[in-house]
Amino acid sequence: MTSGRGRERSPASRSLEGRAALVTGASRGISADIAREIARAGASVAVCARTEQQQDERMPGTIHSVAAEITAEVGRAVAICLDMRDVDSIRAAVERTVAELRGLDIVVHNAAAQMPGTIDDFQPRHLELMWAVNLRGR
Numbered sequence: 001m002t003s004g005r006g007r008e009r010s011p012a013s014r015s016l017e018g019r020a021a022l023v024t025g026a027s028r029g030i031s032a033d034i035a036r037e038i039a040r041a042g043a044s045v046a047v048c049a050r051t052e053q054q055q056d057e058r059m060p061g062t063i064h065s066v067a068a069e070i071t072a073e074v075g076r077a078v079a080i081c082l083d084m085r086d087v088d089s090i091r092a093a094v095e096r097t098v099a100e101l102r103g104l105d106i107v108v109h110n111a112a113a114q115m116p117g118t119i120d121d122f123q124p125r126h127l128e129l130m131w132a133v134n135l136r137g138r
Contacts, residue, residue, distance in 0.1 A: 017042035020101035022094065024082060024137075025111030027051035028061030034108055039070045039077060043106060046097040048082035076101070084111045084137035085129075111137055 021038045025031035027049035039045045047067040054062055063079035070077035078100050082093040098104050113133040115126045 013040065014042035016106070019043040019105040020046070020097065020103045021106035021108065022046040022048055022097045022104060023108045023110065024048050024084060026066055027063045031108070031110040032061060032066045034110060035066060035077070036070055038106065038108070039074045042075070044076040044101045045070055046078050046080050046093070046101060048080045048093050049111065050081065050083050085132045109137070
């Protein structure tokens, strides 16, 4: 059997069957890839990040597009809006994951904020966002 990307899949690769995972920052990049791989291993995945709509063509991907990809390719995924700067948002994301996926076995905290462009393009609010998410994310 092959995965959607043409890699051979053995029965052992479904080692997370029946598990539920929450992945932060999963609207794009490494976190989205982690969510896809966890799903390929058999887990249901909560795709969590702030990005519900693409705002910048240089940063493609949303929680909805990644969850839809996972659901179409290999299994169950739910898109959950999560702001790592907000304790109530974190709590709500965990509660929704538990409710919709019937538990929570795996947490991958990989959320990060980045700004496209050069340091010359950064404004103080961009740095504050990066510090809030990348350093102080709860």
